[in-house]
Amino acid sequence: MENATSLPSLRLDAEMVGARHCYDAWRETVRCVYDVNPLNDGTSTTERLEAWLLDNLIFSETAFSEQTFAHNARHAEDSNYLTLQIYKSGGSKGVFGNRDWQMEPGEVHIYDFSREFHSVAQNSVVAGVTLPHSAIGYDPGKHPAHMSYGANSPIGQLLKNAVFLMQKQAPDVKPDEAPELARVFCGMLSGLILPQTEERDTKATKSRAERHADMRAYLERNLGDPTLGIEHLLRTFAVSRPAIYRDFADVGGVAAYINKRRLDRAFHQLLSASAKATRVKDVANQLGFQDPAYFSRLFRQRFGISPVGALNSRGISTPYASQGDASDNQFAVRDLSNWFNTI
Template identity: 25%
Template sequence: MEASASPTVPASLPEPPWWSTTDVALADRTDAWEAALSDNFRRWQVPDRVAPEFNARLRHRDVAGLRVVECICDPCGGRRLPRHVSQEGAAYIGVQITRSGRESLRAGDERVAVGPGDLVIWTSDQPMEFTVTERLHKVSLILPWDDVKERLPRTGRFRGTVLDSRSGIGAVLYSHIESLASQLEDLEAGELSAVRRATVELLTAAMSCRLEPAPRGLSLQQLKRVQDYILDHLQDETLTPGSIAQAHHISPRYLHLLFGKTGQSVSAYIRQQRLERCGEALSNPSYREHSVAEIAYQWGFTDPAHFSRVFKQHFGHPPGHCRR
C-alpha cells in the first residue's frame, strides 16, 4: 500500500475556556456558583451565601463519553439532597484528585477529609455534601456509572471510597487522571477511545478490591485471567466460549458462572470489546485506506451486514458515521 505524501494530522482540541465568578456581579455570585456546579456535576445546592470576596474558576472538557472538570474555589459548601438524586436520570461516577487545598466530603453516612494528593471515588446516586475549608484546586473525571458497574462483580452497592495515591493502583490512577487533564488537548481523535477504555479499566481495577470479599478472590483472579486472554485473542475469528474454556481447563458452565458476576455474558463481552476496537480504528486517520469490511474482519466479524447491525445497536449510528 502506497503511503500518502502528506498524511492528515487532526488538529488539537482547543483549550476550554474558564468560567469565573469575577465575571458575575457580587449579588449574583451564589446563584451563579450553584448553577456552575449543577452544569458540571448534576444538581447541587449552595445553601449559604458565599462571602463577598469569594472567587472560583471552573472549566470542563467532554470527550469520548468522559468529562474532565478542573475547579479552583475559595471556601464554600454545597449539597445534593435526596430529591435532587430522585429527579435525575442515569447515575455517573466521579473520580477526584486534589492538587491543593482541603475539603470535607460526606456521601451517605460516610464523611472523609480530603487534602493534597488524595484520590476520591464517588457516585451521583446518593445524597452528598462538601465543605471547602481551604482554597481548593481539584480535577474530577466523570463518566457514566453503568460503564464501570457492568465490569464489577455483583457484590452490593458502591458508596464511595478514598484510595491511597502514594502507591499501587491508586498511584497509577492518580497519575493517569493528572496526565489526562494536562494532555487532553494534544490527543488525536483516533486516540480518545483507547484512552477512555484504559481509564475505565484502571478505575475498575482500583474499585474491585473495595467490592469483593476475600472468599471470592480466587474466582475474581480467574475472571481477570480469562478477560485478559479474550483481549489478547480478539482478532481470532474462532474465539468462542468453548475455545476459551478449553484454553483455561475449565468447563463452559463455570466460564459462564464467572461472567455472571459481571452481569454480562461471555459472548456479549467479546462482541463489545471487538466493537470498541472497530470504533477506534474507524475514527483513526491511520485506517482511512482500510474499508469498513476490512476493519470488521480484522477484529473477528466475518459478516459485514451483521457487523453493521450490531455496530449501530452498540454506538447508535452506522460504522460509516465514524468517518465523516
C-alpha cells in the first residue's frame, strides 16, 4: 500500500475486498465520519475510495452509489477539521443546520465537520481534501459553517485546479516534500476564503441580524404548532409586517421558511430514528403536518426521497469487520480512522 519513499495512502474497491463485501467495507471504512445507508435494494459494488495523507491533509477521491450520509453528534464531537469537496459527477442535497444543502458537479464546497448534517446523494464521484481548522486559521465561532464557490467562478476554478493537480501528483510526492506542499496549499486556501467571509460578516448590521436570529429561533421552538405563521411573529415581536416580509424574502417568505425547517427537522429525525420504533405519520404530526400525503409530497420534492425511504435507509447490514474472508483488507478501516484522529 505504501513505502518509505511515498506518501501514506490507502485504496478500497471491489477488486480489493471482493464484490460481495464492497458496500459493507465502504460503510465500515467511512463510519468514523459518516453513517451511510444505501437507497437501492441490491448490494452495490461501485463504492471506491483512494486517499493520500499529505502531512496533516487528507486528499481523496471517492465513488459511491445512491445513499444517505449522516454526520451525527458522535462524528461532530471534537472534529476540528474542514472538508473541501468537488463533485465530479452526481450530486447531493440535504440539510446543514438550518440551511439547505445541495452540491452540483463542478462546484466547490467547504464545510465544517464539527457541525451535524445529513444528505441524500446520487451515484457520484467526489474529489476531496480534509484539513484541520488550525491549518488555515478557521474559527467555528467566527467563520461560516459552509462555504461554496460556483463551478465557473474564479475562486472555484482556482481551487479545483489546485485540488486536481495535488491528487495527480500525490503518488509521486516524497514524504519530506509533504510539509511544504501542505503549507503552500493551506496558505492559498486561507488567503482565498477567510478574508471574504470576514468581510461579509462585517457588512451585516447588528440590529437586523439579531432580530433575524430571534425570529428564526422563535419559529424553531414552535415548529410543532400547525397554526405557526407570520401572525405569531407580529404578536411576539415589535416589528411591522413589511419588515418581516423583507427579513424572510431571501427564503421565500415566512410560510416557505417554516415548511423548510419542518422538513429539515423531519429529515434529521427519520435518518436518526429506529425504523421499528418510528412511524412517518407520527414524525409529520409532531412537526405540524396534519396531512401525511402533503408532507410526503413536500419531503420528496425537497430531498429526492420519500419519508419512508429515509426511515428505511437506517437498516444496518452485516458489518464488514465480521466478514472473515475479507479480514486481510482491514487496513483501510484502520488507517482512515487513524488519519482522522491525528489531523
